Amino acid sequence: MNHFEYLPAKSVNDACDMLSNYGEEAKVLAGGQSLVPLMKQGLVRPSHIIDIRGLSDLDYIRYDKKDGLRIGALTTHRAVETSKAIKENCAMLAEMERTLASVAVRNWGTVGGSLTHADPASDLATTLMALGAEVTLTGSRGERVVNLNDFFVDYFETALHSDELLTAIHIPNSGRGNGFYYKFAHRATDLAVVSVAVYLVPAPDDQNRCQDIRIVMGSVGPTSLRSRRGEELLKGQEITDTLIEEAARVSAEDAQPTTDINGSEEYKRELVQVLVTRSIKKAATRASTR
């Protein structure tokens, strides 16, 4: 690791002020489960580390029936995994956490740190996009709320300005819908080779008709990707096996996988198709038995 100046932040404002002063040379440290490995490999060499882990007012999970779920940026993965409110009201989020790295990483790593790292294989990003989540970005000039669709820009790049912190995650009330996260990885603690998150809302008068759906694919592009064409195929339609298979087929076309050590492009497209089929079926079953 390179030498750096260590700056513990006293408040969100304090952190934003320091970010304004040091700009791109500074890095924000939360749990460091993504940043520290990059620093140890010499891939990131910040001159200043702004440590925000002590800002306990960013560590919370709040649920309100109307408003939905609000999670502070410094909440650990493990807290999300074990939260009663999340298990009861947003089960797919807690289930996803069980597949994310290992217990020890989840005990220290934070949800805000994970999102700002913007790994296209992120279990959290893929799941939160399916849940329609938005994030609050706080800078010295105030706050803005950005949908996760617009937050991820490219491989490891986000819409965050250099003086901004991600401070909170908001998952709007999921109402009648339900979802499922399906991760395929070679080993339990690995990043996904391919992952798929589906959130489905059935029509109020007909459990078998899809009113709205989000299909999100992880690890097959520069960011987690929505399959808009797959979604459009199902919206407003009766959910049949044929239609699900057709949606899965176009999702595999929408995916942008690259050949790497985990598998060929073709193999990953095949995986997308299988995982999307299974995830839609599972989400539909869950939504209709709710």
Next chain:
Amino acid sequence: MENLRLIINGEEVEALIDPATTLQQFLHNTLGMTGTKEGCGAGLCGCCTVMVDGKAVKSCLILALQVGGKSVQTIEGLAHEDVLDPVQSAFIENGAIQCGFCSPGMIMASKALLKENPHPVENDVRHALSGNLCRCTGYHKIVKAVLSVGERQ
């Protein structure tokens, strides 16, 4: 250099350190507590597992300064005088140790599990230890050792 104060195995420790020091480096290199090892250095192998405020963490991925004011438990703090901790004894009784490199991390991750869940079933153990790699014993005996502690307490 920055000042660091923390509690390690019940004793207060104070030192001046380079901010770029991980908790594992601080324990192993600065304090000479060589039980906490760096294997992969990237959070995958679990050899560096210690407990911070009772929870398992990967000490090679944590800056030591972030643990200021907190309580750290390492493998060195488990045995009292000549009496081993029940998890250590179970590892020996079940042949769950071969070369020993992964053992401190395995044992600390197991301690953290048993603290949270005193009577784990096999799946709980395998899940809790999924972030700890062993290249000798083949996991089966390790899982058996942890289960035997759960059954006895």
